[in-house]
Amino acid sequence: MRRKYWIVALAGVAAAAVAAHGSTTIGASTKSQKLTKVTLQLKWVTQAQFAGYYEAKAKGFYKAQGLDVTIKAGGPNIIPEQVVAGGQAQFGIDWLSSLMTSRDQGADLVNIAQVFNKSGLTLITWKDTGLNTVKKLKGKKVANWLGGNEFEVFAALSKYGMDPAHNKGVTIVQEPFTMDFFLKRQVDAASAMTYNELAQVLEAKNPKTGKLYTMKNLNVIPMQKVGTSMLEDGVFVTKSWIKSKANQKVAKKFLAASFRGWIYCRDHFKACVKTVLANGPALPKGHQTWQMNEINALTWPAKLGIGIMDPTAYARSAKIVKTYGKLKKLPGHEAYRTDLAKAADKILKSQHIDIYGKKWHKAVVHVTPGGK
Amino acid sequence: MSSGPTAVQPLPRGTLAGRVGRRAVDWVPALVVLVLVLVFWQESIAVFHIKRFLAPQPTTIARTFWSDRHELLSAGWFTFQEALGGFAIGSGLAIVFALVLARWRRFGAALLPYAIAGSAIPIIAFAPIMNAWFSPFSKESKMAIAAVLCFFPVFVNTLRGLTSVRPTSIELMHSYAAGEIETFRRVRIPTALPFIFTALKVASVLAMIGAIVGEYFGGSFNALGVLINSRSATFQFKEAWAGIGVACVFGIAFYLAVALVERLTLRWTPSTAQ
Numbered sequence: 184m185r186r187k188y189w190i191v192a193l194a195g196v197a198a199a200a201v202a203a204h205g206s207t208t209i210g211a212s213t214k215s216q217k218l219t220k221v222t223l224q225l226k227w228v229t230q231a232q233f234a235g236y237y238e239a240k241a242k243g244f245y246k247a248q249g250l251d252v253t254i255k256a257g258g259p260n261i262i263p264e265q266v267v268a269g270g271q272a273q274f275g276i277d278w279l280s281s282l283m284t285s286r287d288q289g290a291d292l293v294n295i296a297q298v299f300n301k302s303g304l305t306l307i308t309w310k311d312t313g314l315n316t317v318k319k320l321k322g323k324k325v326a327n328w329l330g331g332n333e334f335e336v337f338a339a340l341s342k343y344g345m346d347p348a349h350n351k352g353v354t355i356v357q358e359p360f361t362m363d364f365f366l367k368r369q370v371d372a373a374s375a376m377t378y379n380e381l382a383q384v385l386e387a388k389n390p391k392t393g394k395l396y397t398m399k400n401l402n403v404i405p406m407q408k409v410g411t412s413m414l415e416d417g418v419f420v421t422k423s424w425i426k427s428k429a430n431q432k433v434a435k436k437f438l439a440a441s442f443r444g445w446i447y448c449r450d451h452f453k454a455c456v457k458t459v460l461a462n463g464p465a466l467p468k469g470h471q472t473w474q475m476n477e478i479n480a481l482t483w484p485a486k487l488g489i490g491i492m493d494p495t496a497y498a499r500s501a502k503i504v505k506t507y508g509k510l511k512k513l514p515g516h517e518a519y520r521t522d523l524a525k526a527a528d529k530i531l532k533s534q535h536i537d538i539y540g541k542k543w544h545k546a547v548v549h550v551t552p553g554g555k
Numbered sequence: 556m557s558s559g560p561t562a563v564q565p566l567p568r569g570t571l572a573g574r575v576g577r578r579a580v581d582w583v584p585a586l587v588v589l590v591l592v593l594v595f596w597q598e599s600i601a602v603f604h605i606k607r608f609l610a611p612q613p614t615t616i617a618r619t620f621w622s623d624r625h626e627l628l629s630a631g632w633f634t635f636q637e638a639l640g641g642f643a644i645g646s647g648l649a650i651v652f653a654l655v656l657a658r659w660r661r662f663g664a665a666l667l668p669y670a671i672a673g674s675a676i677p678i679i680a681f682a683p684i685m686n687a688w689f690s691p692f693s694k695e696s697k698m699a700i701a702a703v704l705c706f707f708p709v710f711v712n713t714l715r716g717l718t719s720v721r722p723t724s725i726e727l728m729h730s731y732a733a734g735e736i737e738t739f740r741r742v743r744i745p746t747a748l749p750f751i752f753t754a755l756k757v758a759s760v761l762a763m764i765g766a767i768v769g770e771y772f773g774g775s776f777n778a779l780g781v782l783i784n785s786r787s788a789t790f791q792f793k794e795a796w797a798g799i800g801v802a803c804v805f806g807i808a809f810y811l812a813v814a815l816v817e818r819l820t821l822r823w824t825p826s827t828a829q
Contacts, residue, residue, distance in 0.1 A: 262788055268606075281789065288790035289606065324692070329781065330788030350776050356692040357781045359683070359773035369690040508789065 218251035219433055224263045224272035226416065229256045229464045231474035232378060233276065234455040235298070235482075239444030241458045248436035254462075259360060264290055267421060273430075274437060279414040279497070280504045281331040286518055287510040291422040294519035296438050296490035296527075297497075298445065299481040302412030303377045304335050306404040307365070307384065314371060315402040317409055318343040323371035326358035336374055337507040338411035339404075348507060362387070377405070378477035382470055385550040395552060413500035415481070417519075418490075431523065438527035442489045442538065446531070449483050449540050452476060470554030476546050483540035488532075490524035611793040620797040627782075631801040634766050634779035637694050638809070641701020642762035646709045646755060648702070653713035657743065658735070663714065670714075674707030678765060683772045691773035701765030705758035709751070716750025717743045752817035759813045763806040 225233050236254055239245050245252045255272060257263060263275035264285040275292075282294055306325070308314040314323065317339045325340065325347070327333045333355075337347045345352035358364070358374055362383045365373040375381040381403065389396050406412040418438065424430055448455035452475045459471050487493060501514040528538045597612050599605065611619075620627065656663035682700050689696035720743055728738045770780025779802055787795040 262790075264790065285790040288792070290790055326692075329776070329785040331785075347776075355776035357770075357773045357776065357778075357785070359686060359691050363687060364691055364773070367690075369692060 218246065218249055220251045220253070221274065221433060221437060222253045222255060222272040223274045223437075224255045224261070224266040224276070225257045226263055226275075226277045227257045229459065229462045230379070230466065231456060231459045231464075231471045232416070232478055234448045234459050234475055234478065235445030236276075236441055237444070237458050237462050238447050238455050239440045241461070242444065242447060244440035244443045244447075245437070248440045250433070250436055250440065252437070252440075264292060264419070267419065268292060270421075273420060273424060273433075275419050276416055277419065278332065279417055279500050280334050280508065282417070282419050283501065283504045283510065283514045283518060284331055284508045286514065287508070287512070292419050293422050293425060293517075294417045294419045294492065295425065295434055296418040296441075296524040297414055297492040297519070298418065298441075298490055299414065299416045299478075300485055300487075300493060300496065301481045302335060302406050302415055303477065303481050304406045304412065304415070305375050305377060305381065306336060306339070306372045306406075307375045307381060308372045308402045308404075309368065310400050310402055312371065312402075315404070317404060320372055321345055321352055322354075324354045324356060324369075325372045325374075326356050326364065326370045327374040328358045328360075329355075331508070332374070334503050334507040335406040335411050335413050338503045339406060339409045341507075342409065342411060375403075376477075377480070378474040382473045382477075382550060382554065383466075386470065386552060386554045388552065395550060411503060413503055414493075414496050417492075425523075434523050435526045435530075438490060438524055439530045442524075442527055442531060443536065445482055445489060446536055446538070446540070448475065449479055449543055452479060452546065467553070467555045469551030473548045473550060473554075476548045479543065480545050483543040485539055488525075488528040488538040489540075490527065492519050492521050492524075611796055615793050616796045616800065619793040620800055623794060623797060626777075627797055627801045630777050630779045630782045630798070631805050633775065633777055634697075634770065634802070635763070635805045635809070637697035637766040637769070637778075638701050638762040638805070640694065640698040641765055642705050642758055642809075644698060645702030645705030645762070646758050649706045649710035649754075650713050650751065653710050653717060654739075656714055657717035658739070663718075667711075667714065670707060670710050674711070676703065678704050678768055682769045685769065686772050692775060697766045697769035697774065697778075700769040701762040704761045704765035708757045708761070709754040712750045712754035713747055716747025719750075720746045748821055752813070752821065755813050756810055756817070759809040760806050763802060763809060767802055 223236055225236070227233075229237075233254075236252075240252055240254060255266070262281075263272075263277040264281060266272050267275040268285070268290045276298075279294065279297065282292055286292055306317065306320075308320075314320060320340065321343070325336065327336045333347075340347045340353050347353050347355050356370060362373070362375075362380055364370060365375075365384060366387055373380070375384065381401075384401065385396055385398070387396055388394065389400070418441070420430075420434060425434060453472070456468065456471045456475050459475070460468055464471055482489065485491070497519065501518075504510060505513045531538050593613050596610075597614060600610055600612050656666060678700060681703060685696045685699045685703075689699060717739075724742050724746075725738065728742055733741070767780035767783070770778045771784050774781045779798055783795050783798040783802070786792070786798065
């Protein structure tokens with residue numbers, strides 16, 4: 184029995200020592216830096232779609248603003264709105280449409296910056312099918328990821344008399360996360376982001392010729408051209424969190440640093456690809472290079488300055504989501520605020536950083552087999 | 556055993572009304588629990604200020620169920636067809652396999668460990684592979700997943716049933732110079748039937764689960780798994796809950812149907828007779 188007491192006492196002393204040691208080191212680090220800890224929840228897995236945030240962290244832009252940002256990658260069953268509403272992250276990235284549907288269900292979220300000002304969503308078909316317009320998709324099988332990503336496509340199909348929400352006039356199927364089904368021609372048309380799925384198809388070999396597929400093999404119908412495009416990736420927070428003045432300050436700094444990351448990626452896109460690769464994306468270098476270039480095309484040029492919501496595009500998006508997301512009411516101006524993004528842009532402007540990117544030109548990127 | 560199962564005296568059955576009455580009394584504790592849980596759920600959301608969109612109240616779900624019933628039931632029916640197909644394929648193959656292995660024991664001894672190990676396949680990892688083999692948009696890919704899920708319990712139970720015959724019964728059949736087929740028909744299969752039905756009841760529920768899991772990885776727009784997944788992604792939790800409710804209704808109905816067939820088939824066994 185005696186022995187046991189000794190062991191317990193010893194363990195107690197050891198634990199106390201460890202605790203004391205730990206607390207002193209923590210104390211030291213907070214003294215020297217005093218960084219505010221915040222978490223960012225991404226919409227999808229690590230890839231160039233989020234390069235600006237990774238770059239801002241890698242280049243120390245967040246740190247320079249006094250922030251310690253943890254970037255959480257997303258995935259098929261991670262809904263950023265749910266993570267942010269649940270308080271596990273302060274900032275989230277998702278399409279504007281998803282924000283609108285979750286707000287309609289009572290989640291108190293608000294968009295504070297609209298980073299992408301154009302839609303990257305397209306419908307693709309094989310050239311030899313002759314299906315080169317949305318109208319021709321009547322009675323055909325069309326794939327989309329659903330879960331809030333379907334509204335642009337549904338609006339496009341409805342524009343030409345189909346009723347995708349009730350599977351009438353067109354057959355909708357849920358798209359898996361790889362493009363095999365399209366290569367195997369199991370559907371007539373598939374949804375494809377210019378920066379991701381389109382590249383995945385082009386990175387695959389045509390078994391007949393042994394060479395990669397090219398744009399000549401495909402019909403690409405961008406939602407931008409159909410007129411049913413919506414705003415996609417933007418930054419959101421909860422309304423209750425952003426109420427406090429202190430948090431507004433944090434958000435302003437977060438946006439300024441994130442925008443600086445995006446601006447850096449505009450001007451040094453290959454360096455950003457490297458940063459993304461260092462964060463371990465699922466798909467390799469060639470794919471991320473293509474993606475970075477296409478993502479820049481969705482952000483730049485930014486007519487109003489990066490991150491500022493365009494009210495016309497917002498109104499169009501709201502109308503589409505209201506109809507196809509069966510919302511109770513049309514999302515109005517209460518779903519977003521531009522003051523924080525404007526303040527962030529002002530900070531950057533005062534540092535003589537170009538927030539518009541009017542001179543930006545898309546680079547020419549060649550796809551690589553398997554995206555390597 | 557010479558006169559087979561008929562030698563067992565049927566248990567006293569009583570009147571239909573009596574049986575139903577006794578049954579109803581048996582259900583009282585379960586019903587009380589159900590009501591208590593629903594009341595607690597309903598009230599706790601208001602009392603603890605749980606966000607309504609995260610955990611909708613049972614009455615809200617019931618209302619959604621009613622207003623969306625056409626869409627929900629058509630999705631449920633679609634998925635049920637996949638489940639039924641998978642159940643038939645999986646259970647059918649399992650019974651055939653078990654019959655073969657019971658007849659040729661060496662085979663059985665060699666394969667049984669793998670059949671048991673095979674039941675450890677994580678179906679969620681298997682689903683995308685089935686979607687790749689067949690088209691992710693076809694009913695066949697979901698049937699394949701449901702079939703794999705149904706196969707193992709039915710196979711293992713059937714084999715156990717076929718081989719757990721009393722040796723004296725076999726000896727008796729031998730003494731009558733009964734052939735192999737006759738022995739199977741008169742002794743082994745009747746002995747195995749309760750085992751098989753137990754497994755089929757388990758499989759009926761698994762089939763529905765398998766079909767829905769498969770649909771989570773891509774499927775038709777009007778399938779239950781796609782509906783539940785898609786609605787919960789857009790915060791439409793009451794619709795998602797209603798979808799889960801439909802899945803349960805179809806799963807339980809399927810279970811009860813199998814149980815009914817069991818009761819009609821196995822009138823002689825004490826566990827099903829009243």
